[in-house]
Amino acid sequence: MDAVFKALADESRRKLLDVLQKNNGQTLGELGAHLDMTRQAVTKHLRLLEAANLVAVVWRGREKLHYLNPVPIHEIAERWIGKYERQRLQALGDLKKGLETKPPNKKG
Amino acid sequence: MQKPTLVYTTYIRSTPKKVWDAITQPKFTRQYWGGLALVSDWLPGSTWDMATSGAKPEIYTTGKVLESAPPKRLVLSWVDPENLKDVSRVTYEIEIVKDAVCLTVTHDQFKARSTMPGRVNGGWPRVLSSLKSYLETGKGLAAAKCG
Numbered sequence: 001m002d003a004v005f006k007a008l009a010d011e012s013r014r015k016l017l018d019v020l021q022k023n024n025g026q027t028l029g030e031l032g033a034h035l036d037m038t039r040q041a042v043t044k045h046l047r048l049l050e051a052a053n054l055v056a057v058v059w060r061g062r063e064k065l066h067y068l069n070p071v072p073i074h075e076i077a078e079r080w081i082g083k084y085e086r087q088r089l090q091a092l093g094d095l096k097k098g099l100e101t102k103p104p105n106k107k108g
Numbered sequence: 109m110q111k112p113t114l115v116y117t118t119y120i121r122s123t124p125k126k127v128w129d130a131i132t133q134p135k136f137t138r139q140y141w142g143g144l145a146l147v148s149d150w151l152p153g154s155t156w157d158m159a160t161s162g163a164k165p166e167i168y169t170t171g172k173v174l175e176s177a178p179p180k181r182l183v184l185s186w187v188d189p190e191n192l193k194d195v196s197r198v199t200y201e202i203e204i205v206k207d208a209v210c211l212t213v214t215h216d217q218f219k220a221r222s223t224m225p226g227r228v229n230g231g232w233p234r235v236l237s238s239l240k241s242y243l244e245t246g247k248g249l250a251a252a253k254c255g
Contacts, residue, residue, distance in 0.1 A: 024113065024114070024115075025111045025112060025113070025115070053117060053118070053119060056115045056116065056117045056212065058112055058115055058214070060111065065111065065112075067112075067114070067115035069115065069116055069117055070116075070233045071116050071117065071118045071232075071233045071236050071237055071240075073233070074233040074234060074236075074237045075237045075240070078237055078241070078249055
């Protein structure tokens, strides 16, 4: 679990996971194209994310594809979120998302 | 070669045989898969069902066994019983990595406009972390139903 927290405690690595969530299964080159980072930096961050099992890797021929693996994040959530809190938290999360993404209604 | 869509891995302190049994025996799947039984003889060509227990089982998912190599690899077609055209593929791969078992689930070959990716992408992490807890502690997680 330490490896997961360490991996998530960096904005660039969270950005990498965001990019994978939008478009799963990218190569190093494709990932680099979305980010303002050197290839070496992306490689280094991916290595940490892989070690934390937040990124799963699939080889397609000679191409290495990276996938967001949310299983360890789920394990963290399970540790502190109780059985009955889940639905209320989901509702609160949806409400927050809805309020923050939709522009407020104009008075008519 | 098409690019897989969903890939999940988890490292479990267990043996490949135990992980295989936990995936293929209803008495184990019920413990961590939100009470659901996965039933088949798991031979290539056979049918498999994911169903509720009890006198009138409700089938949640069905399909065929495409490949079966215990305790290493199991490939299934994954079919929505309410829409038999909604067929995708699930591959379980079990390998030993140092002192743990690495279980990889790949869910891919979704049909165009299939609703299945959205239905399973929250469920697989739940089921897999529940499976890990079950094998490591003897207790699955509450609320671990796929989709």
